[in-house]
Amino acid sequence: xxxxxxxxxxKVAVTGGKVxxxxxxxxxxxxxxxxxxxxxxxxxxxxxxxxxGSTEKGDIPDGxxxxxxxxxxxxxxxxxxxxxxxxxxxxxxxDAGGARAEQFFGPGTRLTVL
Amino acid sequence: AQSVTQxxxxxxxxxxxxxxxxxxxxxxxxPYLFWYVQYPRQGLQLLLKYYSGDPVVQGVNSFEAxxxxxxxxxxxxxxxxxxxxxxxxxxxxxxxNMGYKLTFGTxxxxxxxx
Numbered sequence: 001x002x003x004x005x006x007x008x009x010x011k012v013a014v015t016g017g018k019v020x021x022x023x024x025x026x027x028x029x030x031x032x033x034x035x036x037x038x039x040x041x042x043x044x045x046x047x048x049x050x051x052x053g054s055t056e057k058g059d060i061p062d063g064x065x066x067x068x069x070x071x072x073x074x075x076x077x078x079x080x081x082x083x084x085x086x087x088x089x090x091x092x093x094x095d096a097g098g099a100r101a102e103q104f105f106g107p108g109t110r111l112t113v114l
Numbered sequence: 115a116q117s118v119t120q121x122x123x124x125x126x127x128x129x130x131x132x133x134x135x136x137x138x139x140x141x142x143x144x145p146y147l148f149w150y151v152q153y154p155r156q157g158l159q160l161l162l163k164y165y166s167g168d169p170v171v172q173g174v175n176s177f178e179a180x181x182x183x184x185x186x187x188x189x190x191x192x193x194x195x196x197x198x199x200x201x202x203x204x205x206x207x208x209x210x211n212m213g214y215k216l217t218f219g220t221x222x223x224x225x226x227x228x
Contacts, residue, residue, distance in 0.1 A: 004157070031214055040123075042204060042220040043158075050214070058215070090157055094214070102148065103216060105157035 003027070004106035006091050012112045019078040021109050023091030031094045032074040033103060034058070034066060036087040043090065049074055081113045116141040118207050120219035128227050129197050135190040135222045137179075137205035146208040147188040148216070149179055153201045161203075164188060175199070197228040 004025045013019045025032065030051045035043040045058030047066035055066040063085060065077040078085055088110050092103040117140045127133055139145060146165050150158040162173025169181040179190045188205060205219040 033215075040220060042120075042218040044218075045215060048215065092158075102160055102163060105150075105159070107157045108155075 004091055004093055004104055006089075006106040006109050008109060009107065010110045012114065013078075013081045014114055015082060017081050019081050019085075019111065019113075021076040021078075021089055021091075021111070023074045023076075023106060024072050025074075025091075025093040025104075025106075026072065027093045027095075027104055028071065029093035029095050029104075030071070032068065033092040033094070034064075034074070034076045035090045035092065036060070037090060037108070038087050046076065046089075083113045085111065086113045087111060116145065116207050116209060116217050118205050118217055118219035120203075120205055120222050122222050123220070124223045124225070126225045126227060127195055130194050133190075133192045133195045133199075133224070135203050135205075135224065137188045137190065137219060139186050139188065139205075139207050141186075141207060141209065143209075144183060147179075147181060148206040148208070149173065149177070149188075149190050150204045150206060150218075151201050152204065152221075158204060161190070195224075195226050197226045200224055200226045 007022045033048040034046045044060050046064050049055050049068040067075045088108050090108050091106040094103040119138045148163045149161040151161050152158050162171050164171050164181045172178050202221045202223050204221045206216045
């Protein structure tokens with residue numbers, strides 16, 4: 001079965017440290033997305049990608065970078081982590097937009113920045 | 115710009131009772147609409163989706179939703195809930211102009227009393 005996996009599942013980082021969250025999908029989807037989930041905000045889009053080598057800014061990109069080295073892999077990078085980035089991060093993949101905008105989600109990464 | 119509003123942050127119902135979770139959207143045209151469910155410590159899973167045609171759509175696990183263009187709504191319903199339906203439910207919208215991004219509501223946490 002096609003799947004989206006994330007690693008690590010839990011991460012504790014120190015303020016000012018570098019954090020990399022990884023996502024792998026076996027759906028063969030062109031599009032991949034990074035969201036963060038916070039109480040009262042639902043899911044908010046950080047970065048997304050249309051394919052290998054492309055990254056686009058989402059609605060809240062400040063403090064985050066993204067990398068899409070291949071069709072299957074999409075990373076989210078926090079160069080200088082801050083406590084405000086403590087959250088649960090979800091990766092998703094999708095085939096297309098509009099009527100086929102359904103996205104498939106990974107299990108999430110719980111990040112705590114101390 | 116589009117938006118999704120889920121006015122009820124928390125809903126509690128008794129097992130066997132009927133359920134309605136509310137979703138209102140704002141978008142200039144007819145959007146594509148989705149309901150996702152998130153069980154504890156898991157990613158989001160698609161319950162159902164509306165693209166066009168019959169305004170009542172059926173989903174997994176006996177959930178259904180009704181699209182109303184006049185009310186800009188897409189409410190989720192179930193005739194008889196089970197304790198295992200306890201989860202967080204998200205309504206989401208995709209623009210009809212082939213937009214690749216989903217806009218999520220803030221979610222409704224459902225607790226079913228056994």
